Amino acid sequence: MNRTAQASSSTLSMFALIAACAAPAWAEVETFSIDSAHSFANWEVRHVVARTSGAFHDIKGSIAFDASNIANTSINAVISVYSLNSGLLRRDLHTLTEEFLDARNYPEIKFVSTRVAPATPDKGTFSGQLTLHGITKPVTMDYQILGIGQDPWGGLRAGFKATTRINRADFGMTKYTPTGPVGNEVDITLLIEGIKLGSDGQPWNAKAAAEEKTKVIAYPIATPPAPQTVALPAPAPSAQSPAAPVQTSPQAASIPPENNLQTAPASPAAAVPEKKENLEDQLKKKLKGLLK
Template identity: 40%
Template structure:
């Protein structure tokens, strides 16, 4: 009996250790389990929310060694949607994202630093409106495990704030609207 228990514990530990190894994940955008949203103050009176509907990316993640993780995301900037067609047209114009000249934005991680149980700061290069600057995304692991279809998934949320002028967006929207918050919710399928 003791031998069977030890064998079961050894097998369980081996299986659990195998799940903790670094793995590559494709962001589940086709399944609509990933979102890149933004919010910015409107004149200091309310929040304007929006999303980018078309993006793709991947990440690698190792729960035992989060510092070895990597993130790579590409966004099609013309997919911006703030639920108002005229405003979206203006946000896509040269006043803001200049999507005709810069049809893509991207984020490529350069470092991951664990900040606590299931949290990390992800530093990387954000390219937006033709300008590349380092940003830090404060991220949190939401969970990982088997899905009902035989796959394995991991999910994260994160946010960062960027100053519009740092990315060459100089349209003056007033003092309350100098920064935009990017809000990310990402679920990946292990490859």
């Protein structure tokens, strides 16, 4: 449980370390991820007249480090209570019960930083809110910057140590208090290693970053469109030079229109006189026959 405070303090320590060693080179906020494989929250408590110790091995979190203004640095750390290891399984199971950590109801220890106060280039204090056993209390830790530098794989790492002391009764763990076999005060020591992250959220790599800066970006060259021929309209005739009259060939003029080529049908009036003459002849013939 004290380990949480350690984890958070370790994070803050790392910030201070980065500020002291690399602040001139960084102009913006850098993010570091706590490396769970190389970070530990160790605790030590009295047992009767001796001392018993253990550690939490699963610490996760991130550190937003502002080298130009360490006061703007922020840390968030989470410790899994189930990662407790005291070297004796029976003791671990007892510590995880409701008599102490009550891991079933409170499986995590959390720390959120609120203030960083460097005293020297590699030492100082940081404060924050520690949530343990469902109770949140302010905690202040002393930190020491252990170093910051490039690892063999091209990444950047920061290491620090932080220490504090808490009273377990302040966090609701009152079993065997005040004069029981288990002491009330718990000493916490955080050993934290952080890995710098890139803008993509993945571990930063010096070689990849250098290649990114020197990368030549090839932009496509646009091909200009082919020239187009534009047909200009003919100039309008001027008033001083009237257009020449259109000449028609004699043959074209002598050709009558298509309607004139049609022959009109014979008039029915021309046939009537012919019919009348036939009737007169017939009448004359009949009269001549009667007169006889």
